[in-house]
Amino acid sequence: MLDIQKLSFDPLVDALKAVAEPTRLRLVLLLARSDLTVSELTTILGQSQPRISRHLKLLVESGVLARYQEGAWAYFRVSDDASVVGLVRSLLSWADEADSTIARDGERLEAVRAERARRAADYFARNAGSWDRIRALHAADADVEQALLAALGSKRIGTLLDIGTGTGRILELLAPRCERAVGIDASREMLAIARAKLDAADIANAQVRQGDVYHLPVERQAFDLVTVHQVLHYLDDPQAAIAEAARAVAPGGRLAIVDFAPHELEFLRAEHAHLRLGFSDATLAGYLEEAGLELVSIDHLVSSGGETGELTVTICIAKDPRLLVATTAAAHQTLVS
Numbered sequence: 001m002l003d004i005q006k007l008s009f010d011p012l013v014d015a016l017k018a019v020a021e022p023t024r025l026r027l028v029l030l031l032a033r034s035d036l037t038v039s040e041l042t043t044i045l046g047q048s049q050p051r052i053s054r055h056l057k058l059l060v061e062s063g064v065l066a067r068y069q070e071g072a073w074a075y076f077r078v079s080d081d082a083s084v085v086g087l088v089r090s091l092l093s094w095a096d097e098a099d100s101t102i103a104r105d106g107e108r109l110e111a112v113r114a115e116r117a118r119r120a121a122d123y124f125a126r127n128a129g130s131w132d133r134i135r136a137l138h139a140a141d142a143d144v145e146q147a148l149l150a151a152l153g154s155k156r157i158g159t160l161l162d163i164g165t166g167t168g169r170i171l172e173l174l175a176p177r178c179e180r181a182v183g184i185d186a187s188r189e190m191l192a193i194a195r196a197k198l199d200a201a202d203i204a205n206a207q208v209r210q211g212d213v214y215h216l217p218v219e220r221q222a223f224d225l226v227t228v229h230q231v232l233h234y235l236d237d238p239q240a241a242i243a244e245a246a247r248a249v250a251p252g253g254r255l256a257i258v259d260f261a262p263h264e265l266e267f268l269r270a271e272h273a274h275l276r277l278g279f280s281d282a283t284l285a286g287y288l289e290e291a292g293l294e295l296v297s298i299d300h301l302v303s304s305g306g307e308t309g310e311l312t313v314t315i316c317i318a319k320d321p322r323l324l325v326a327t328t329a330a331a332h333q334t335l336v337s
Contacts, residue, residue, distance in 0.1 A: 006083060006086070011063060014062045014063065015062055015063065015084065017062070018058055018059050018061075018064050019091065021055070022101075023045065023047065023051070024058065025091070026045060026102075026105055027045075027052075027055055027076075028065070028078065028088060028091060029091065029092065029095055029102065030044060030109055031077055031078050032088050032091075032092055032204065033109065033204050034109065034113065034195070034198075034199060034204070035076065035077040035207050035208070036075065036076060036109075036112070037073050037074065037076070038052055038053055040112050041056075043108065043112060044105055044112060056076055063079055064087075065078060065079060066078070066079045068209055068210075068217070069210075073188075077207055080219075085180075113196070113199040116199060117196040117199065121196075130271075130272060137311040138313050139301045141169075143301060144301055144313050144315075145173055147299060147313075147315055148229075148258060148315055149173070151256070151315050152225070152254075152256065156177050156178075157178045158224040159181070159182075159222060159224050159225075159250070160174055160178045160180070160181040160182070160206075160223060160224070160226075160227070161181075161183075161184070161216075161218060161222075161223040161225070162174075162182070162184070162227045162229065163184050163213055163226065163227065163228045163241070163245055164185055164213060164229065164230075164231030165184060165194055165208055166185060166187075166190050166193075166194070168183055168193065168197045169197075169229075170183070170227050171183045171194065171198060171206040172197060172201055172206075174227070175198075175203045175205055178205060180206075181203075181206035182206070182207055182209065182218060182223075183206065183207070183209070184208070184209055184210075184211040184213070184216060184217065185208065185210065186210065186211065186212060191208050191209075191210060194208045213231065213241045213244065214241060215244070216247075216248055218248055219248075220248060221247070221248070221249065221250050222250060223248050223250055224250055224253045224254070225254050225256065226245050226246075226253070226255045226256070227257075227258070228241070228245055228255070228256070228257045228258070229258045230258055230259060231259070232257065232259045233260060233268075233274045233275065233276045233278065234273060234274065234275060235275060235276070236275055238276060238279070238287065239286075239287045242255075242257070242287040242288065242291050245291075246288075246291035246293050246320070249293070249320045250320065252319070252320055252322065254318065254320070255291075255318045256315070256316070257315075257318075258313065258315050259278070259279055259313070259314055259316075260279070260311050260312065260314065261278050261281075261311075261313070262277060262278040262279065262280055263277050263312070264277065265310060265311070278314075279314065281298050284298070284314070288316075288318045292320070292321075293318040293319060293320055293321070294318060294319050294320075295318050296318055297315075297317045298315070298316045298317075299315045300312050300313070300314055300315075301313040301314075301315065
């Protein structure tokens with residue numbers, strides 16, 4: 001679970017000073033709902049870019065907001081700090097959504113989201129044909145998702161990191177069970193689709209960021225669950241990617257890998273940039289062992305119905321053993337005391 005912490009006196013004063021101004025409060029209320037750029041915020045609030053940028057700078061300096069770069073674009077979001085999250089949640093609960101200013105901002109935010117969705121739909125339409133061809137080779141996405149959920153169990157997830165989030169489907173699937181969810185992808189086009197889908201589903205506790213799978217732009221040992229869904233076969237060094245993913249797993253947390261079992265479909269390499277034609281169970285187990293994780297389960301999902309059956313999906317769950325070791329050591333100490 002994400003621990004909601006209290007702010008000490010000086011940071012609390014700084015945060016309250018930062019939000020105790022009409023425009024800055026409006027910015028925080030908007031960014032609690034969606035990551036936005038300066039130009040998008042300018043459109044929503046109807047104020048000049050220098051004015052908006054100045055307010056954003058003050059909010060970032062106070063620790064209330066965070067700024068991150070995505071290509072040529074800078075996005076802003078509410079800080080990941082648990083104490084700030086608690087403060088912003090309180091502000092949201094106190095704000096009257098029927099207030100004319102807040103309601104107008106909300107309407108303009110929806111217009112920005114609609115434009116995002118339009119751009120994302122255009123991109124998806126241009127590329128959907130090749131994706132559909134690959135989907136026809138393996139079990140239906142819904143079946144894969146249900147198998148993943150079964151492998152993970154029903155326990156609530158505190159913090160989720162989805163590496164190579166693509167269109168954000170794993171965030172959509174798991175965010176309702178999380179306190180906070182973060183998706184990482186290298187493609188700005190994919191991130192645009194993911195943002196539009198999260199907006200459409202009104203998922204406010206998930207965000208996406210541009211980043212490199214080998215150098216994740218996230219804190220270490222901070223996520224209860226890390227997912228790597230249909231990503232490894234695109235990578236030239238999947239073992240290094242798993243090692244980097246493992247560094248983001250909290251003690252006692254889990255890593256879930258979904259990818260293809262070994263196959264011989266060379267056209268995927270030639271036409272769809274697949275660098276690896278699947279992974280054996282032994283290969284995945286070796287990656288996990290090298291990363292310091294313990295294999296929990298490994299399952300295979302073969303296609304059925306109208307699919308051709310040429311690809312088998314592997315679902316692999318591993319766990320960080322450090323919490324278990326700490327608990328065992330504490331129990332041993334109790335016994336010998």
